[in-house]
Amino acid sequence: MTHGWRALAAVPFDRADSVAVRALVERAAGPTDTVVAWLVPRRRRAPREKLRAAPGLVQPPDSLEERIREEQALVTGVRHQAHDTPRLWGEPFVRPRSSAVRDRFGVARVFNGVLRSRHMGVDFAGRRGASVRAANRGVVALVADLYLSGTTVLIDHGAGLVTGYLHLSRVLVAVGDTVTRGQQIGEVGASGRVTGPHLHWLAAYGGITFDPLGLVGLDLDAAWTRSPKRARP
Numbered sequence: 001m002t003h004g005w006r007a008l009a010a011v012p013f014d015r016a017d018s019v020a021v022r023a024l025v026e027r028a029a030g031p032t033d034t035v036v037a038w039l040v041p042r043r044r045r046a047p048r049e050k051l052r053a054a055p056g057l058v059q060p061p062d063s064l065e066e067r068i069r070e071e072q073a074l075v076t077g078v079r080h081q082a083h084d085t086p087r088l089w090g091e092p093f094v095r096p097r098s099s100a101v102r103d104r105f106g107v108a109r110v111f112n113g114v115l116r117s118r119h120m121g122v123d124f125a126g127r128r129g130a131s132v133r134a135a136n137r138g139v140v141a142l143v144a145d146l147y148l149s150g151t152t153v154l155i156d157h158g159a160g161l162v163t164g165y166l167h168l169s170r171v172l173v174a175v176g177d178t179v180t181r182g183q184q185i186g187e188v189g190a191s192g193r194v195t196g197p198h199l200h201w202l203a204a205y206g207g208i209t210f211d212p213l214g215l216v217g218l219d220l221d222a223a224w225t226r227s228p229k230r231a232r233p
C-alpha cells in the first residue's frame with residue numbers, strides 16, 4: 001500500500017517564482033523530521049479591468065479610516081484564529097451558489113489609470129434574496145455589517161481555512177453556530193460598497209487570501225490510489 005500525507009498551504013499572489021514549503025512530520029514514537037520542498041506554482045493570468053470613477057468614490061473619506069481599520073482587524077483576527085481550530089470538515093468544499101461566476105479572482109482593478117486593488121474573491125450572480133450556502137462544515141466566526149463588505153459572514157473551517165460571504169441582505173446563522181456543508185446561511189444582497197446584488201465569496205488560509213474555487217473538489221482524505229491533483233496557487 002502506498003501512503004503519504006496531504007497538506008494545505010497558500011502562496012501569496014505577489015510571490016516569487018518558487019516558494020519553499022517546510023513541513024514538520026511528527027511521529028508518535030521517534031524523531032521529528034522537517035521536510036523542505038521547493039514548489040513552482042502555476043502562473044496565473046489575471047485580467048485587468050479598467051474603471052473610471054470620481055476620486056471620492058475610489059478612496060473612502062478619511063472620516064471612515066478608523067472604522068475600516070477596526071473592521072479589518074476583526075476579520076484578520078478570525079483568519080488567524082482558524083490556525084488554532086482543528087479541521088472541522090472532511091468532505092470536499094462546494095460552491096456557495098450554483099449560479100454563474102461574474103467576476104473571477106485576481107482581476108486587477110485599474111481606476112483612472114492606477115492599479116488600486118485586485119479582486120480578492122469570486123463573485124457569483126444572484127438576485128437579492130437568492131440563497132447562499134456554506135461551502136463546508138465549520139463554525140460561524142463572524143456576523144457583522146462592515147463598511148466595505150456589507151453584511152458579512154465568516155466561517156472558520158479549521159486547519160487555517162476561512163470562507164467569507166459578503167454583501168448579504170439577510171443572515172440565517174449566528175456566531176458560534178456549527179454549519180454543515182451546503183446549509184443555507186443567508187441571502188444575496190447589495191450591502192456594503194457595491195453597485196448591485198451579487199455574492200462575493202472569499203477564502204483565506206490564515207493571512208493569505210486565495211482563489212476559493214481552488215477549494216472546490218479538494219479532497220484531503222481521498223485514497224492515494226489516484227494521482228493527486230495539481231497544486232493550485
Ligand SMILES: [Zn+2]
Nearest residue numbers: 121122123200
Ligand atoms: Zn467581489
